[in-house]
Amino acid sequence: MATTTGHAPAPSHGQDTHGKKHGLNAELVGMLLFIGSEVMLFASLFTAYFFIRYGVSNEVWPPLKQDGEPFELPVMLTGINTLILVGSSFTLWWGERCLKAGDRKGLIRGLWVTILMGGTFLIIQFNEYAHLGFTPQDRAFSGAFYTLTGFHGAHVAVGLIILSMCLRRAYKNDFTATQHTPLAAGSYYWHFVDIVWVLLFLLVYVI
Amino acid sequence: MSFWWRRAIVSAVVGVLFAFLLVFMLRAIFGLDPLWQGNVVATVAGLFGGLGFLYGIGCFDYWLTWAKGRPVSSEDHSFHGVSNWKQYFRINTDHKVIGIQYMAMTLFFMVCGGIMALLIRTELAAPGQQIVDGQAYNGLLSMHATLMIFVFAVPVFGGIANYVLPIMLGAKDMAFPRLNALSFWFLPVSGFLFLASTFTGMFGAAWTAYPPLASQGTAGQTLFELGVQFAGASSIATAINFLATIITMRAPGMTIWRMPILAWATGVTSVLVVFATPFIAGSQFLTMFDRVMGTHFFVPDQGGDVIMYQHIFWFYSHPAVYIMLLPGFGIISEVIATFARKPLFGYRAMAFSMVAIGVLGFGVWAHHMFVSGMAAWLRVPMMITTIIIAVPTGVKMWSWLATLWRGKIHMKAPMLWAMGFLFTFLIGGLSGVFNGIVPADIQLSDTYFITAHLHYVLYGGSVYTIFAGIYYWFPKATGKMLNERLSQWHFWLTFIGTQITFMPMHWQGLQGMPRRVADYDPRFAMINGIETIGSYMLGIATIIFFYNVVISLRKGDPAPWNPWRGRTLEWMVSSPPPLFNFDVIPQVVGGPYQYGIPDARHAVVFAPEQFGGELTEDTRYPVLVVANDTLTSQGLIDEIRSRNADGLWSFEFLVPVGDDDRAVAERRLATTLAILAGFGIAATGRVADGEVITVAGDEGKSRQPYEILVATLPTASSAWMRQDAVDRIRKRSGIATSHIVVRGDDARALTAASALPLTMIVATDAVGADALAAVVMARFDAQPARFTIICPLDLPQPRWGSESSEIRRQAGERMTATINALVSVGVQVQGEVMDDGPADALPLAIDAFTPTQILVAGVNGEAAALAGAANAAAGETPVEIVNLGAPAGSE
Incomplete structure (x- = not known):
């Protein structure tokens, strides 16, 4: 494999004989472990959030802003946004399925739709920030809210960058039905970002 | 200065300038006042400066090329291996080079941290102020702990494992060589940020950086938070790499139950790193946001919670203790089995106990917070889990002792450190049980008892094991033996120094001397003075160590492939190993610790000529065996059989005869060759007239074997050893020379295991x-x-x-x-x-x-x-x- 450009960023020596032998792909194992570590990062932020919510302050929930009004989150709009993001996971899955069936056009279409949906999610999120009526500096609650959603937004942005690279590679015809490790790794990451958002939506917005 | 370093410095400076510009512009746009805000600038400049440096040194080049859609070659090895020492200072993807880079870098930070420790001890040598005031003392103390933990004790094991783990597993490199390089280069950035805080006002909130103290303070605190992020990124990246390597890159036949214990230790540690380190990242993000963005995570009257920081912090930092200990346990297991010449006692129990420590390690964090004012109901469960964690640790302790039991113990330098570890870590572990018990801990918290405990654990558990590892693998990594006499001096000075420095702290703590304070009650004057002397001994010992490394690198004895007669795979390659470790991936056929079993073999290493072909063992490297009195002895035959099991060697006997009867020597040589032939071992030999040192030395020089084995009777009864034959043959031939000692009665007895008629x-x-x-x-x-x-x-x-x-x-x-x-x-x-x-x-x-x-x-x-x-x-x-x-x- 002298110049297989379709390979992952950091291929391993002797991986061709070994990765296959053990039935595991080092790149995907690495991505799964990285996702595990990302899950723990969000877990630490959720911990902070719940400490503030059920911690020493014993205040009413949702807490009151500086002006005495309670914080309010736009559950309806964010619910629709959640559906958009979750939907993008399915469009990505559909694109991958097309590739595995040998349909490269289908993959490109799937990636485009996914990226556009992810972008829409981010735009709606920013719009929400602009109209929330509170800033990270207001109280501990608002800080935790912006930190959680902000970290998630950053992860969506990283996911979009990864998918855009995959899209470019897809145009260059670097992925085949059997050789598409970077795409698989990127899609793992995208699904993770979506699942975290569902959790975040349930734990922060809904309950 | 090389191209890469010029590029690195330029892009780091560009990164810093860009950060300044960005901060000023954004602050101007949003109308924030004042425009200059030290914390904010330090954060953004540290981030972009660090990333700029990493880009400049070349960590991202390959990935950026890929991301731009240009063709890249995954088999591009242009940054692999070194041909001269200068190349150690640039990016490299060879795990052996990265291992050495790691070791050098972390030992450098150890020296920095050690100097801080000596300054601290000098300040504490007598009551009152000696050399620094309280504020500077806080800075020194925080810097000492931070350097020692984040850029020494945690990553140094990554260095050792980087060097030996892929070879032990029979792999040609790590799973992700470029990620490996990136994880290393995070370290200098992290250490630089810590050290740079000296110029922005040192951070003084200790390595734990509890808010609200950490929310105040100078911009140095921000640099600390940023440095921890870089160190954490380094840990996570390298842990993912280790796990992917262990999971997917083991040689054929290397089942998980045939892995050396070090691989188990590294695996468990890596799981801890991957799943715990994000918590310290989270905690430092939160304090950073409080400092830089004005959030109120830790401001109680804004609904914040300071105890929350401690929970998140210790959810990482308690497992971090095991991150700093478990790889050491692995190293000690290798060393003790090798130097006791016995199979490791309870291999599976060893592996499972490490997994148990790893799992339980996640459930004990709040024992650091018994006096913090956390929820009271959490105390007793955490006390119980803390005491339970002593059980798997005890399993390991007893397994090491049982391995030593009736072994043939060789007290070489690595083994000395292992023994020192057993003693020192035992005391640290026992005082840990005291600290884990709530009523005792309420009394002991924040006293010198804690200082004593943590230094016994981290000096005994980390530093001793690291030195055991360094002494054990130094010959493998450099091809030179360390000077044994200096090594022994280093150990004994360190060992005695450790006890003098830290043992009295238990008493001091029980008497109520608080930790982390620059001054103290005059009644502790004498004991503090003694501790300071002990710490200077540690400093001198460290100087001896570095002196030893330097002179051994320059003119040390050449190291054979397997100076300690270890059985794991790294001893079946040359010292230092070839560029890709193995020409062909070896086949593992047995466990790694079958000491004392003559024909047992761990792995078959393929011959180079048969690259990619059938498993053959035609190419064997010659080993010169020099013996006379000890020919035909069971001890020598067993040694040859055990070495032959590596499948790498052919044996050439040289029997120097002086005044003795030549016919006798020939007869004994013929017997030996016949006995070996009975075991299927091809050996040749000749009797040579002359004095042993001359004959063997010249033969070694002209024949250039891979190793010379000199078999003699015990030193007291051996004429050869009276002339210091082993050392002089080594000097004369320039070939790595090992010594085999055979008992006198064994040399005369009928060879028991023999196929002769x-x-x-x-x-x-x-x-x-x-x-x-x-x-x-x-x-x-x-x-x-x-x-x-x-x-x-x-x-x-x-x-x-x-x-x-x-x-x-x-x-x-x-x-x-x-x-x-x-x-x-x-x-x-x-x-x-x-x-x-x-x-x-x-x-x-x-x-x-x-x-x-x-x-x-x-x-x-x-x-x-x-x-x-x-x-x-x-x-x-x-x-x-x-x-x-x-x-x-x-x-």
């Missing part, structure tokens, strides 16, 4: 006759064999009577004379006087010895009578009769 000689009156000895010698010279002389005595009744005793005694004396005469000329022979007549004794003897041939030797016609009995007992075994003529003692 056994001839049984049946004789009564002939025993003791010179003619019998002559016959045996002639037959031995015709074909090497073993001989057993049986002397069946037809004793008169009663057999306990004085007449029988006299006959028995005389027969015994004649037998001894014959045996001694034969052994002294190099014949393999043993003898037995039996109490029954030939008719009764011979069936028993033949049954016991199962000879391949029976030789009946008689004088004056008695042969015929013996032959009758022999023929009756022999069954299939051929019987031959020799008539010797004159009776014994009749000359």
Whole structure:
């Protein structure tokens, strides 16, 4: 494999004989472990959030802003946004399925739709920030809210960058039905970002 | 300065300038006042400066090329391996180079942290102010702990594992070599940020950085938070790499139960790193946001919660203790098994106990917070889990002791450190149980008892194990042996220094001296003075260590492939190993710790010529075996068999003879070669006239074998060792030379495990006759064999009577004379006087010895009578009769 450009960023020596032998792909194992570590990062932020919510302050929930009004989150709009993001996971899955069936056009279409949906999610999120009526500096609650959603937004942005690279590679015809490790790794990451958002939506917005 | 460093510095400076511009512009746009905000600028500048440096040094080049859609070659090895020492200073993807880079970098930070420690001890040498004020003292203390933990103790194991783990697993490199390089280069960035805080006002909130103290303070605190992020990123990246390597890159046959314990330790540690480190990242993000963005995570009257920081922080930092200990446990397991020459006791228990420690390690964090004001109901559960975690640790301790039990212990430098570890870590572990018990801890919290505990654990558990690892693998990594005498000095000074420095702190803490304070009650003056002296001993010991490394690198003895006779895969490659470790991936066929089992083998390393082909062992590297008195000894034969099991060597014997009889030496050499041939070991040999050092030294120089083995009797009884033969042969030949010691009785005895044909000689009156000895010698010279002389005595009744005793005694004396005469000329022979007549004794003897041939030797016609009995007992075994003529003692 002298110049297989379709390979992952950091291929391993002797991986061709070994990765296959053990039935595991080092790149995907690495991505799964990285996702595990990302899950723990969000877990630490959720911990902070719940400490503030059920911690020493014993205040009413949702807490009151500086002006005495309670914080309010736009559950309806964010619910629709959640559906958009979750939907993008399915469009990505559909694109991958097309590739595995040998349909490269289908993959490109799937990636485009996914990226556009992810972008829409981010735009709606920013719009929400602009109209929330509170800033990270207001109280501990608002800080935790912006930190959680902000970290998630950053992860969506990283996911979009990864998918855009995959899209470019897809145009260059670097992925085949059997050789598409970077795409698989990127899609793992995208699904993770979506699942975290569902959790975040349930734990922060809904309950 | 090389191109890469110029680029790195330029892009780091560009990154910092960009950060300044960005901060000013954004602050101007949003109308924030003041425009200059030290914390914010430090954060953004540290981030972009660090990333700029990483870009400039070349960490991202390959990925950026890929991301831009340009073609890249995954087999591009242009940054792999080094050809001169300068290349250690640039990016490299070879795990061995990265391992050495890691070690050098982390030891550099250890020295920085150590200097801080010495300054702290100097300040504490007497009550009152000596050299620094309280604020500077806080800075020193925080910096000491931060450097020692984040850029020394945690990553240094990554260095050792980076070097040896892929070789141990039979892999050519780590799973992600470029990610590996990136994880290393995070470290200098992290350490630089910590050290740079000296110029922005040192951070003084200790390495734990609790808010609200950490929310105040100078911009140095921000640099600390950023530095921790870089160090954490380094840890996570390298842990993912280790896990992917362990999961997917093991050589064929390397099942998880054949992995060396170090691989288990690294695996468990990596799981801890991957799942715990994000928590410290989270905690530092939150304090950073409080400081930089004005959030209120830790401001109680805004709904914040300071205890929350401690929970998140310790959810990482308690597992971090195991991150700093478990790899050390792995190293110690390797060292103890190798130097006790015994299979590791309880291999599976060792592996499972590490997994148990890893799992339990996530459930004990709040024992650091018993006095913090956290939820009170959490105390008792955390106390119980803390005490339970002593159980798997105890399993390990006992397994190490059981491995030592009745082993053949060699007290070389690595083993000394392992012993020091067992002692020091035991004390640290026991004081840990005190700290884990709530009522005791409430008393002990924030006293010097804690300082004593943590230093016993981290000095004993991390530093000692790191040095054990360095001494153990230094010959492998550099091809040079360290000076053993200096190594011993280093160990003993460190060991005594550790005890003097930290032992009294237990008492001090119980008496109520608080930790982290620059001044103290004058009644502690004397004890603090003694501790300061102890700490200076540690400093001197460290200087000795570095001196030892430098002189050994310059003119140390060459290291053989396997100086410690270890059995794991890294000892089956050259020292230092070739660029990709193995020409062909080895095949693992057995466990890694089968010490003392002669033909046991861990793995088969393929011959280079057969690259990609069948498993062959045609190419063998010559090993020169120098021996004379010790030829045919069981000890030497076993050693050759065990080395031969590597499948790498061919053996050439060299037998230097001085004044001794050349024929004897030739006879013994022939026997040895015949015995080895019986085990399927191809060996050649020659007898050479001359003095051992000259002959062996010159042979080594001209023949260039891979190693010289010198087998001698114990030093006290060996003429060669009186001339210091091993060291002088090493110097004269320039070849790595090892010493095998054989016991004196072993050297003379019949080789027990041997496939040579056994001839049984049946004789009564002939025993003791010179003619019998002559016959045996002639037959031995015709074909090497073993001989057993049986002397069946037809004793008169009663057999306990004085007449029988006299006959028995005389027969015994004649037998001894014959045996001694034969052994002294190099014949393999043993003898037995039996109490029954030939008719009764011979069936028993033949049954016991199962000879391949029976030789009946008689004088004056008695042969015929013996032959009758022999023929009756022999069954299939051929019987031959020799008539010797004159009776014994009749000359």
